[in-house]
Amino acid sequence: MDIVKLSGLGRPPAMDRRGGLQAWRTRAGEEAGPPRMGEGRRMIRLLQKSGQCCLSPALDTEGETGQNFCSSCLAWWSASHTPGCLAVARCSLPVGIDVQRHVHRPAALRWLARTTEATFQPSIGHWAVAEAYWKASGNARRRPAPGEFGLPRVPGTGWGKHAFDGTTECDYWLQEVDGISLALVLGPAPAIEGRRRSPIH
Numbered sequence: 001m002d003i004v005k006l007s008g009l010g011r012p013p014a015m016d017r018r019g020g021l022q023a024w025r026t027r028a029g030e031e032a033g034p035p036r037m038g039e040g041r042r043m044i045r046l047l048q049k050s051g052q053c054c055l056s057p058a059l060d061t062e063g064e065t066g067q068n069f070c071s072s073c074l075a076w077w078s079a080s081h082t083p084g085c086l087a088v089a090r091c092s093l094p095v096g097i098d099v100q101r102h103v104h105r106p107a108a109l110r111w112l113a114r115t116t117e118a119t120f121q122p123s124i125g126h127w128a129v130a131e132a133y134w135k136a137s138g139n140a141r142r143r144p145a146p147g148e149f150g151l152p153r154v155p156g157t158g159w160g161k162h163a164f165d166g167t168t169e170c171d172y173w174l175q176e177v178d179g180i181s182l183a184l185v186l187g188p189a190p191a192i193e194g195r196r197r198s199p200i201h
């Protein structure tokens with residue numbers, strides 16, 4: 001697996017120095033076949049083993065939300081795959097990452113327009129942002145109900161802010177490269193309680 005670190009992420013607007021957002025993707029041309037089950041978690045483990053998490057990393061998953069986290073340092077991890085690209089992110093805030101190859105998906109985009117009650121025609125970039133938001137908000141194990149969240153009209157590229165649920169603003173980032181949309185969304189900070197504490201770094 002030939003992995004490159006995403007450059008140009010900069011610092012998300014809402015994060016302080018403890019943020020520590022990092023993301024990686026496979027090099028273009030890698031993983032050319034259809035995505036295989038478990039590849040995202042395999043890539044997370046590879047990065048953890050190569051020193052990208054903490055001294056004694058351990059990958060765990062929240063049963064209810066499906067969100068991945070390191071039970072040692074409590075950083076959140078997210079993974080996504082599309083034909084030709086695997087991508088993962090690590091952050092001290094709940095993070096969702098999504099990659100979507102640019103293919104013609106009119107039915108899926110019509111469904112996205114209905115579900116988000118969009119007044120515009122969503123693109124594959126919108127799809128990636130929607131999936132990343134849904135993961136960051138801890139809902140990856142269920143389908144959204146119509147009107148449950150909305151999308152920014154023009155996601156653009158780089159960092160943006162949007163109140164997907166109509167109240168809480170989240171930072172999102174979108175990159176369009178190699179025929180792939182790559183989106184990152186940072187969820188609201190987790191409650192400080194029990195083992196779900198904010199990591200130190």
Ligand SMILES: [Zn+2]
Pocket residue numbers: 053054055056057058070071072073074075
């Ligand atoms: Zn860790």
